[in-house]
Amino acid sequence: MTTTASDRSARLLTLLGLLQSRADWTGPELATRLEVTGRTLRNDVARLRELGYPVDAVRGPGGRYRLGAGARLPPLLLDDDEAVAVAVGLRTASGTAGLEEPGASALAKLEQVMPDRLRRQLAALRAASTAGPENTDSDVDDPEIDPGVLRDVAAAVRDRQGLRCFYRGEPVEIEPYHLVAWQRRWFLVGRDAAGGTWAPYRVDWLKLRTPGGRRFSPAPFPGDLTEFVVREVARTGWAVHARIVVDAGAEQVLARINPAVGTVEPLPDGRSVLVTGGDSVETVAVWIGMLGYDFHVTEPPGLVEHLCVLAGRYSRATSQTATAQSSAPGRASSPGT
DSSP states (O other), X not given: OOOOHHHXXXXXXXXXXXXXXXXXXXXXXXXXXXXXXXXXXXXXXXXXXXXXXXXXXXXXXXXXXXXXXXXXXXXXXXXXXXXXXXXXXXXXXXXXXTOHHHHHHHHHHHHHTSOHHHHHHHHHHHHHEEEOOOOTTOOOOOOOOOHHHHHHHHHHHHHTBOEEEEETTEEEEEEEEEEEEETTEEEXXXXXXXXXXXXXXXXXXXXXXXSOOOBOOOOOOOSOXXXXXXXXXXXXISSEEEEEEESSOHHXXXXXXXXXXXXXXXXXXXXXXXXXXXXXXXXXXXXXHTSOSOEEOOOOHHHHHHHHHHHHHHHHHHHHHHHHHHHSTTOSOOTTO
């Protein structure tokens, strides 16, 4: 097979990327990664030196190579998944108080030093997504996100291309509108192509099908994207969701919770309802236990059962201490007291 100039240029960029990613490589390792002979590798190293990249070689069995100090690096070398990871990290930073402007600025600068193909993917993800409020106290395990799915969804938002997919095992066609990063998860705000209803879809629960759906003209979204995701996910998007009646007004409860925990609805009698959820009853119990107000739970049954277990555990934890204090010398109640 004839090697073209573009093939060699692509290989030289790949070689530079490998030398940047690790301090030291053996010749056979590099040759294997590049799928070339040792002679071709030595020629490529020589070409990099001609271009001004100081590649140091250490003699020995197989030879070793490293990128020397003072190398002028080429345009940023990232593969597709790495580009998505960078965009996700900076998008998350953009949703953190104090980091909004630096995160957005860094993302824009990175786009300028990427090849056009990766720049388009990164720009699509940036334009198609926003970050919601983060609950930094959450100990929920992060779900695994397939970078390829996130990349394809962002491209579908950009191109106004419908998505045919399985969502939690059920076939659905979605008109993708926007991505929202919230609670260390990614949600696609989309419109059911058949029923016309809006919903947030967890990206890690999406299994895309090919070919995709029909192209569409986006309908205007009725409301605030982030508020919609927080409200709907708290109501239906977690493995566990609950409506908690709290013996305090809505403003009092809102002052005590992180916005990422859920939404609060006022009741006519002066109390309020906290709509919240999580991936486990343990997580939900922790959140509502930190409210500092009396509350009432009637469902789901698993949450009620877990709260009963916690009530007994906490009672046993203090019962022996209370008994010891009441029987200690000088602690006994006087007759008639």
